[in-house]
Amino acid sequence: MPPPSDEFDADEEEKPLKSDLFRVHMKKIELDDGTIKIMCNYCPKTYKASKSFGYGTYWNHVKINHPSELVKASNQGQISMYGTSTNQLFHYTSEKNKEELATMVAVERLPFSFGEKVGFVNYCQTALNPAMQRVPRVTLTCALFSIYKKEKHKLKSFFFQYQDRVSVCADILTDNFGSHHYMGVTCHYIDNNWNMQKRIIAFRVFDESHTAHNIFRHLKIIFEEFHIQNKIFAIGFDNTTLLYELYDEYLKIYGPFLNMSVSQPQSTSDGTTSSSQFKLKGLGDRLFFQRAKKLRSSSSSSSNSHSELDQFLEANHVFLEDKFSIQGWWKDYEQEYPILAIIAKQILGTTVSTVAVEQEFSACGNILESRRSVLCP
Secondary structure, eight states, X not given: OOOOOHHXXXXXXXXXXXXXXXXXXXXXXXXXXXXXXXXXSSSSOEEEEOSSOXXXXXXXXXXXXXXXXXXXXXXXXXXXXGOOSSSOXXXXXXXXXXXXXXXXXXXXXXXXXXXXXXXXXXXXXIIIOTTOOOOOHHHHHHHXXXXXXXXXXXXXXXXXXXXXXXXXXXXXXEOTTSSOEEEEEEEEEEOTTSOEEEEEEEEEEOOSOOOHHHHHHHHHHXXXXXXXXXXXXXXXXXXXXXXXXXXXXXXXXXXXXXXOEEOOOOBOTTSOBOTTOOOEESHHHHXXXXXXXXXXXXXXXXXXXXXXXXXXXXXXXXXXXXXXXXXXXXXXXXXXXXXXXXXXXXXXXXOOSSHHHHHHHHHHTTTOSTTSOOSOO
């Protein structure tokens, strides 16, 4: 590298080492005409200079436009030569900041104005990153809505490819002012690792009369939006009378695709009827016998084959663990009983209460107040 010019030597002690400029922040390329092209590593800015040039302009560009990069290079000693394909050096961007802050606000149920609070902004700028700027509530709201659309698209794509059955639970909430009603719907299922999963698939204004026809009309729209209209194993609702009517409405449309029947709920000891005491049956029998017939037809005629159910009942299963997990057991024996595992996965994934929807209402109740923005469109 040629010796520095006199212009640079005059104030060399007041600036970081000149090697950091082109080792970390900028690149210089010598052109055929003898001039030098200088390019910033963080933005499209370029300069042209002669062979004898000073560095003040370029340092000022980094200090003014990329202060966080300058701090990292000078105080933390992070230089690009230490970065690898699996361990990239941290690079601050305002877009990433907004996205991660919006995610934190959603997960921790913080107010939308959290990104504007003086204490939070001061903490981030002092202890984390001096380039961090406050995020206004309007900007944060847009970021949250963008995240919502992405996650909803992922969920719809997942259910479109999901081959097993799901159970749904629905309930209706009236706000504290009695001005609007809201329908909440959660979806429950067992994933491939035999873990219980639940997802909120809808929370919408429902100001119509609470008849089975109107409720199912809204549910039908939600089911078809998430591609689960032909994958329903059970529907849970807090009103027993409406539940039977919902079942009839469901069979009118999707009955030809399913083979299900519903048993009458049993009365409890106190004379009341529990809305969770209902069963959808027939689907498991159909799946089992169809698969068993296929397996039996493909087996040798000389083999003394039994159905999976016979094998399961004849086996001597001993459960010695203090904390026995039925889902873990089926995960271990899924290959041995593939048909029964399908049935077990659907039964175990059935929700038995409306707790999940009530938790959804509890969270949404924080913003259904007069001093906040309501969910009504």
